[in-house]
Amino acid sequence: MDDSGDRLTGGNERRAAEHAGLWKADLGQAPHYTPAFAGGGWTCLACPLDDCDWHHDDPVAQPSAQGVVEAKVREHLETHSVVDFLSSLQSARDSSTALRESNNRAWDVVSLHRLRSVHQGEHPSSDPIAQMLSAALVGTAEHEKVRAEVTRLSADVAGARGIASVPIAERKGA
Known part of the structure; x- marks a missing residue:
């Protein structure tokens, strides 16, 4: 993905990963948040695609530099094809319709x-x-x-x- 148009860019990718981490944690999936582990807990960033288990745990007490985390998220997202994203969007649409x-x-x-x-x-x-x-x-x-x-x-x-x-x-x- 590049930085043109309406595509995900730096901060947007990280926000999507933060949102996915919260969403998946709420559903009891692999990414999780621990409020009191090693003195500060962890923030979990996750792949926004439903069927992908990739996540990155970042310690709250010593968080990684924003650019480092954004690069990790971007690097992971680039491993997915457009079809993966379209499939995830269709799944979200189906769930919204059912709801x-x-x-x-x-x-x-x-x-x-x-x-x-x-x-x-x-x-x-x-x-x-x-x-x-x-x-x-x-x-x-x-x-x-x-x-x-x-x-x-x-x-x-x-x-x-x-x-x-x-x-x-x-x-x-x-």
């Missing part, structure tokens, strides 16, 4: 519950299931009540401990 379709199906359930309420002469938002699902889909603070109840109810059920979802920001310590 959008899943989201639409969930909103259909919210609409069904709201319409049932209207047909019973009630306010459209009177159904508690529709309220909880709507709060979950839009990410409102009310959904925290659902997480808290799931945590409370799962505490004494065998195999159910820790089943409540955890926001990504909390998992990353942000």
Whole structure:
């Protein structure tokens, strides 16, 4: 890759690798972050392509020079063909489409519950299931009540401990 046009360049490549490291770590894949290893932990840069396990661990206490890390990332990315990048983009598009379709199906359930309420002469938002699902889909603070109840109810059920979802920001310590 060269530095022309809209292609990845120096800092952009490193940002893509940092983002990929966080993404893969969140999914439990090989790149990982350790907050307290050898006094400072590691920052992991990873290949942004889904099926590639390449990553570079950089110590937080003594990070490599920015140019050195950018050169490592660039060197690795140049080992991939355009087909590798296109395949990864198609996979991302397919995942986004599946997520959008899943989201639409969930909103259909919210609409069904709201319409049932209207047909019973009630306010459209009177159904508690529709309220909880709507709060979950839009990410409102009310959904925290659902997480808290799931945590409370799962505490004494065998195999159910820790089943409540955890926001990504909390998992990353942000």
